[in-house]
Amino acid sequence: MRNLIIFIKRNQFFLLFLILEGISLFFVIHSYSYQRSVSFNAVNDFTGNILKTSGNISDYFLLSKINQQLLKENSKLHNQLSEKFGVNDTLSNKQDSNYTYIPAMVIRNTTNRHNNFILLNKGLKQGISKEMGVISDNGVAGIVIGVSENYSLVMSLLNSNAKISGRIKKNNQLVNVIWDENSPALGKVVDIPAHINLQPGDTVITSGNSFLFPAGMNIGTIVSYNKSENRGLNHAILKFSTDFNSLYFVYIIKNKMKKEEEKLLEENEK
Secondary structure, three states: OHHHHHHHHHOHHHHHHHHHHHHHHHHHHHHHHHHHHHHHHHHHHHHHHHHHHHHHHHHHHHHHHHHHHHHHHHHHHHHHHOOEEOOOOOHHHEEOOOEEEEEEEEEEEOOOOOEEEEEEOOOHHHOOOOOOEEEOOOOEEEEEEEEOOOOEEEEEEEEOOOOEEEEEOOOOOEEEEEEOOOOOOEEEEEEEOOOOOOOOOOEEEEOOOOOOOOOOOEEEEEEEEEOOOOOOOEEEEEEEOOOHHHOOEEEEEEEOOHHHHHHHHHHHHO
16 A cells, blocks of 8 residues: 555656546547537438428428319219119110309409409319309308309309298298308398298208209308398398308319200290
8 A cells, every 4th residue: 555655656747648638638529529419410400301391392292183083072972963864675775964163263252342263273174164152061152153264253142142942941931042241251131031030050052943053052051041121121130051162173063954044034024
């Protein structure tokens, strides 16, 4: 032990040097590892953000493609449900219904004006013409009033000139539906006979009396019912089935028998 103390005293400066060198080396090694770790993590985060952004972009376009496919499938389903088959041993006697549903995408849509319109990405090239009905997945949306080669202009239900022939679903009473002009969510049911009583939640559907929409399509549900003081025709406030603020995909309805129906009516009115 005495010899160790003597050795330390003789070599104290050299030993101090070795200790300080060791401490310095320790900090250098750990400092380098920390810097390398920070650098590695920074690169990792940057790469991760790029991959995440790239993934989000890919998912967006994939989702758009999937939505288009779903729209086409829904259109096929509409058409299949509306078909009627003749009883025959061959498929050549298949009889289609009066209506065909053509899917379309909303390019532009207004909801805050006195007269609102919807621009769609289908036109003459896709068989669209004026006076075709337009529906969303949930209900009636409007009527085609203008057509170019590749686009259609639709008079939205949120238009002061729009009027849809409807029926009260529970009793088949004929009524007309117009826009309330106070909210993009609300319409007004007019021409309700005095003896008809409506309750909140009652459904209003298309009457089928026009050439635009098949019978039975949702227009909306009753929110409130107002009776006339002079026992005349009453009116009610209706919530539209279609959410016009989130309108993106729609179906344009083509009545394949429209010309024949119009011609027959014209001949009868002469």
